[in-house]
Amino acid sequence: MSAQMHATPEALPAFCEGIQYFADSFPEIDRLGATPLLGPNQPALPDATSEAAIYQTLLAADALRYLTLQVTGSKSSGHPGGFASSADAVAALHLLGHRNMVTEVGHHAPGFYSAMFLDTSLEAMGIHTVSDMRARFRERHGLLGHLSGAIPGLLAPAGPLGQGQHFAMAGAYLNRDTLFPVTIGDGGLGEPYIMSAFQHFATAYPDITNTLPVLVWNGYSQEHHSMVSLWNNARMADYWRAHGFDEVHLVDAREFADTPDAPVYTDSTTFGFAARMAFTGAILQAADAAAKSALSGRRACLIVKQLKGAGVHATGAKSHNLYAHHTLDSDDVKAGLQRRALPIKAWAITRENFRHAGGGPAARVAVTETARELPSLDGLPLTEFAVGENHIPTTAFGHVVGEVGKRDPLFVVTNADGNEASGMANINKALTIRHPTADDLYFQGPSGQVYEPLNEDACAGLAVGVALFGGRSLWCSYESFAINGLPIWQTVTQAMAELRRATPATVCLFTAGALEQGRNGWTHQRPEIESYFAAMMRNGNVYPLFPVDANMIQASYDWALKQHNKGIVITASKSPLPVHATLAQSYQAIDDGAMVLKELPSNKAAGSHTVVFAVTGDMVLQPVFAAAELLAQGGIGSRIVAVVNPRRLYRPGDVLWDSVSEPDGRFMDDAAFRAMFHGDVLIGVTGGPSAPLEPVLLRSQAAQRDVFCWKRGETTASPQQLFDFNGMNAQAMHERALAMLGQAAV
Numbered sequence: 001m002s003a004q005m006h007a008t009p010e011a012l013p014a015f016c017e018g019i020q021y022f023a024d025s026f027p028e029i030d031r032l033g034a035t036p037l038l039g040p041n042q043p044a045l046p047d048a049t050s051e052a053a054i055y056q057t058l059l060a061a062d063a064l065r066y067l068t069l070q071v072t073g074s075k076s077s078g079h080p081g082g083f084a085s086s087a088d089a090v091a092a093l094h095l096l097g098h099r100n101m102v103t104e105v106g107h108h109a110p111g112f113y114s115a116m117f118l119d120t121s122l123e124a125m126g127i128h129t130v131s132d133m134r135a136r137f138r139e140r141h142g143l144l145g146h147l148s149g150a151i152p153g154l155l156a157p158a159g160p161l162g163q164g165q166h167f168a169m170a171g172a173y174l175n176r177d178t179l180f181p182v183t184i185g186d187g188g189l190g191e192p193y194i195m196s197a198f199q200h201f202a203t204a205y206p207d208i209t210n211t212l213p214v215l216v217w218n219g220y221s222q223e224h225h226s227m228v229s230l231w232n233n234a235r236m237a238d239y240w241r242a243h244g245f246d247e248v249h250l251v252d253a254r255e256f257a258d259t260p261d262a263p264v265y266t267d268s269t270t271f272g273f274a275a276r277m278a279f280t281g282a283i284l285q286a287a288d289a290a291a292k293s294a295l296s297g298r299r300a301c302l303i304v305k306q307l308k309g310a311g312v313h314a315t316g317a318k319s320h321n322l323y324a325h326h327t328l329d330s331d332d333v334k335a336g337l338q339r340r341a342l343p344i345k346a347w348a349i350t351r352e353n354f355r356h357a358g359g360g361p362a363a364r365v366a367v368t369e370t371a372r373e374l375p376s377l378d379g380l381p382l383t384e385f386a387v388g389e390n391h392i393p394t395t396a397f398g399h400v401v402g403e404v405g406k407r408d409p410l411f412v413v414t415n416a417d418g419n420e421a422s423g424m425a426n427i428n429k430a431l432t433i434r435h436p437t438a439d440d441l442y443f444q445g446p447s448g449q450v451y452e453p454l455n456e457d458a459c460a461g462l463a464v465g466v467a468l469f470g471g472r473s474l475w476c477s478y479e480s481f482a483i484n485g486l487p488i489w490q491t492v493t494q495a496m497a498e499l500r501r502a503t504p505a506t507v508c509l510f511t512a513g514a515l516e517q518g519r520n521g522w523t524h525q526r527p528e529i530e531s532y533f534a535a536m537m538r539n540g541n542v543y544p545l546f547p548v549d550a551n552m553i554q555a556s557y558d559w560a561l562k563q564h565n566k567g568i569v570i571t572a573s574k575s576p577l578p579v580h581a582t583l584a585q586s587y588q589a590i591d592d593g594a595m596v597l598k599e600l601p602s603n604k605a606a607g608s609h610t611v612v613f614a615v616t617g618d619m620v621l622q623p624v625f626a627a628a629e630l631l632a633q634g635g636i637g638s639r640i641v642a643v644v645n646p647r648r649l650y651r652p653g654d655v656l657w658d659s660v661s662e663p664d665g666r667f668m669d670d671a672a673f674r675a676m677f678h679g680d681v682l683i684g685v686t687g688g689p690s691a692p693l694e695p696v697l698l699r700s701q702a703a704q705r706d707v708f709c710w711k712r713g714e715t716t717a718s719p720q721q722l723f724d725f726n727g728m729n730a731q732a733m734h735e736r737a738l739a740m741l742g743q744a745a746v
Helices: 051-075 087-095 106-118 121-125 130-136 164-174 193-204 233-242 273-294 331-340 344-359 393-407 425-431 456-468 482-498 529-539 550-561 583-592 621-633 670-677 691-699 719-725 730-745
Strands: 180-185 211-217 247-252 300-305 412-415 473-478 506-511 542-545 567-572 594-600 610-616 637-643 681-686 704-708
Touching (some): 051 106, 051 273, 051 331, 087 106, 087 180, 087 211, 087 300, 087 344, 106 130, 106 344, 164 180, 164 193, 164 211, 164 456, 193 456, 211 233, 211 273, 233 300, 393 425, 393 506, 393 550, 393 567, 412 456, 456 482, 456 506, 482 529, 482 567, 506 550, 529 542, 529 567, 529 691, 550 567, 550 583, 583 594, 594 621, 594 670, 610 621, 610 691, 621 730, 637 670, 670 691, 681 691
Parallel strands (some): 180 211, 211 300, 247 300, 506 567, 542 567, 681 704
């Protein structure tokens, strides 16, 4: 087989423009590639064992490899090697009609883009030719370096390792008759979450088996050998069986090598034609068998053991990344492209097969390409508590959650540390913890809607995956522990900012345990996560909410349920606290961003001074009210303002709100801000870090400004002792206000 620089223009399909090399011939193409096997009335290979099916799968795998290297080489950037060793399995699954594929490996992005190009999905973003794809790779509004929510036909983002399995499980949960393959790299397998997530999901949902993990076992990670590179096949198979898989379909390229000295990790593209056909046939048949098992109630996985970089410019970890010296004219890239060059006829066949696989382009048939219809939540029953009464915010919240679950049977609540411990046992009672052991004492049983793995990543992963795929979910946690699940939440909120469709907001409830967990010490007192959300507010679609009481938390959740493509975090206490706002006032506070809770007039004889307290949180209001009373005794006026939805308090130019899907451009105007926050002195107060108060501090024109905020935890017997330890008690606020008023007067 030889490669040439140019092809006859008349014979060249338009989409091939930009392909540099074409082969003069390919073995058996006239016999086995005479006609595409897929077509308008044939969405999958009719017989996975036929010689023609194997042959056309081989062509598809080589086409994916070629495009991956052509596109990454065009920018001297990107990651061709890892995907190259998975190309056979990816091609097989597409041609078998399984189009809802996700990945755990963001570095496989150029291969996934190549599949979407071949099936014409990328035409929705103006990419019609290989030249277009080359030009748009790793460019803004183009094909990003890692998978995002913006690419037609691709179901989920991928960047941080150890996340893709959650999307596959969420897809399977919402779509029980559809297969969700997920490719996993053996480098990524070192992430602690992947297998534990599969294991817990299998235990909680033994009847949901329509995920298909595809392990790309190529022996290498990003810059070195993978940590499982020394395992033998039996150990790897046992590892997957130990995590709940009934069937392990392992295909080892070395077993098909036509040379006796093949290394443990082998590149099948170096085999002769007969050996390549045998290897591809084994992949195709294993993929078909595993898929059929997964769709019929048996948990299956597919493992492809093949050298990293199979069929591209280099092998091993050296194939992982392209650098500036890897150009389309460099010897290694040029040679790799020429080795993978295909005849024009092979490109035409492959394009037709991909176009019709699964019933059409993934941009049209994938489950995430349309908004999911959901049961109505109109008229949720909220309980209006009287102002002045004491009620537990999280318990009031839990009542509403239970009603949502009753109306929406696919709604899922996740919690690693237990709803009961957060004052929300009513959620478990209404919706039942999903567990194979039925026990009424613990409100658990095999058909519940509450998912409780002791793993924040698994909790966050299923919850955000369900939201991204169009369902409703709720992730509950202590703010102290939620940091372990935050990476995938951040990944999904960014994907939601780029989505081409509306999807329910991903909603969290974090119990503000810092002030309520004194006897547990600093391990349970880590509210620093609020700084993370504060930073994310500038993204444009992230909304931390700080309801002040049991009424406002209900209004916050009701508001969140009506939002789309947002990340919404509700932070609240699990202790009985005074009710400060009616439901109507609560809704207004969420819309405006803040509300005045109390205003005490100044005494003219004392100078008519006003101290403004801008407060996020609920329990932390206690020392603020006490400080205001101390000031009032001296004739100094005060205004206590609850900062409920700080994202609303930024100026429009502070936030990239108009760059996101489902943009929300509501911000408090300057006149309303002055009326609420203007005073001689502004003191920000928060039971967490100061970052959520940034929009107030940016806009305040007070002559003197200061902040009382969390410093660190300690073992104490009461919240008051924690206030004292952190210098946040009423006396300290009173003294600081007096000092600031003195400075303001100078």
